[in-house]
Amino acid sequence: MRNLIRRSLLIISILLLISYVLKEKSVDASSLNNDDTYITEPTKPIKDATPVDYEIPQENLRPIEEATGSDIERILGKDDRILVENYTSYPYKTIVLLNMTFNNITYIGTGTVIAPDTILTAAHNVYDSRLGGWATEITAYAGARANKATIGKAKVDKKYVLPEWINSQSSQHDLAVIKLKTSLGDQTGTLGITNEMKLSEPIETAGYPADKGGWTLYKGNGLLKKFTNFNVYYDIDTYGGQSGSPVWNRDKKIIGVHAYGSSPLNFATKINDTNLKLIKKWTNIPVGHVYNKDVTVSKSNISVWNDFQFHIKKPLTHIKLGNVYKAKYIYKHNNGQTYLSLYDNKNKWIGYFNKRDVSDLKGTLLNKKVKINKNNYVIWDSFYFDNKKGLSKNFYGKTLNAKYSYVLGNNEEFYSLYDSKNKWVGYINKKATQ
Incomplete structure (x- = not known):
């Protein structure tokens, strides 16, 4: 009887191990598919016509x-x-x-x-x-x-x-x-x-x-x-x-x-x-791979480029410290630097950023009870800050669960809030809570 139990446990262990390995292989295959997607971006002209x-x-x-x-x-x-x-x-x-x-x-x-x-x-x-x-x-x-x-x-x-x-x-x-x-x-x-x-x-x-x-x-x-x-x-x-x-x-x-x-x-x-x-080999054009991560601008006095010949810089009028963009593609240039191709929330191309000038936007698990103690803050739907989800005054004095914390490139910290029924409330600046 004991031998039968041992054999059964061994078989179960082997099946679990196989299941785990297969699961890991599935994940690896997914990442390989992303690696096999390549891209170069379109660019606008920088010189006048000569008929x-x-x-x-x-x-x-x-x-x-x-x-x-x-x-x-x-x-x-x-x-x-x-x-x-x-x-x-x-x-x-x-x-x-x-x-x-x-x-x-x-x-x-x-x-x-x-x-x-x-x-x-x-x-x-x-x-x-x-x-x-x-x-x-x-x-x-x-x-x-x-x-x-x-x-x-x-x-x-x-x-x-x-x-x-x-x-x-x-x-x-x-x-x-x-x-x-x-x-x-x-x-x-x-x-x-x-x-x-x-x-x-x-x-x-x-x-x-x-x-x-x-x-x-x-x-x-x-x-x-x-x-x-x-x-x-x-x-x-x-x-x-x-x-x-x-x-x-x-x-x-x-x-x-x-x-x-x-x-x-x-x-x-x-x-x-x-x-x-x-x-890529014939033209010496840097070719990008899929990246698809939200990033936040973490440095001032940066350069944003229109192309990889670095002929012309993109204007920085609307590019501010702490801004969040979608980094769709990553490029390793033959100058030794790594660049990201960034888009805004309307899928408009912003330009090429040196990866050292931005940081991946990642949430840190917090699960902390916080009370809303300011009534003049906006609760946001995303870190693009273009869609209001609510106002802090509607939750003034209430205790909510700050499940995740996010720090933008300008060091402003935001909480991802949930109510008592685990329904998502939105993102709010930490300064609106205690």
Whole structure:
């Protein structure tokens, strides 16, 4: 009987241990998923436009798709493309017209500025074995219109394509990065990049379709209908010449590079984690990982940056000691510093903060009975201090449970209050209690 009891206890112990280990593995897997999400932020231009004439007339240039035999019309039913009238406004000014020369013939395509000296585009705009291999010359025109590029132009210095594209030229790997000889992105701004996407999320694309002249920007809106490990699919009309166009989400972050037409859906090369790591390597852009923590500004006289070239500082007018923001992403820069990308409670991007200038906002378990002894304090719904949950005068003289304590970067301490029925009351400054 004793042996039976011992065996039973041993089996129970083993099962509990297995359960614990499995639980721990589940937690680890969750954290790994976060680590596999990468991001770069969009940036605004910092220099004025310098309009230039085209080097060659644009009206007779053909889209690259015609030359490669992949000229498939990509209008899905009714043509829903929209002329971009504000083509010199952000984010459309980041989308550039490409002139690519193969075998002494120049073709048109589309690209997107993702760093001051870097453009993201389709690989077949850069390398195609059917056209003899690498393009011998590529010029990028920003703010393209019939007579000139109204923002500026840049020549390409270096070209990179996914290694698999050279070997297979598969639609799964049709992505390229081209480095410029000058910083055209200072005049256009940049779009961000992410490998994070959701089915049915609203997306947009824009480019230079050949059937509209080839120098006029058209856009389309739709939904992300499907994605695989290598491609994203959507119900947006496109046409030849738009290969290399960005497909971006509401946050102005690119999730794919348009390259192909099909039925019933057009599709792009996906920004997956492997591709984004290569983009990082080729461009030297710091790539962020998901952080998703509330932080509080804990130092004065700080710098908040618009980009990782540190060209321009963001204004500090509304950034005060003790302010709380959502740190969505964390970046380890090659200068040895760590930066956080901060957003306000309305999901508006604030800028890049050095991590040493903020502190994670963490609650400390307190479970202390306190009495409200001031009647002129606000009880807040959050530490963004934009929504009042109540007033201290409504609880004057009452004893509540301060379950947690929070200290902001300005050393102001707040209690998270609960009533006798364990219902949350809100956040109140410690000074309103005794």
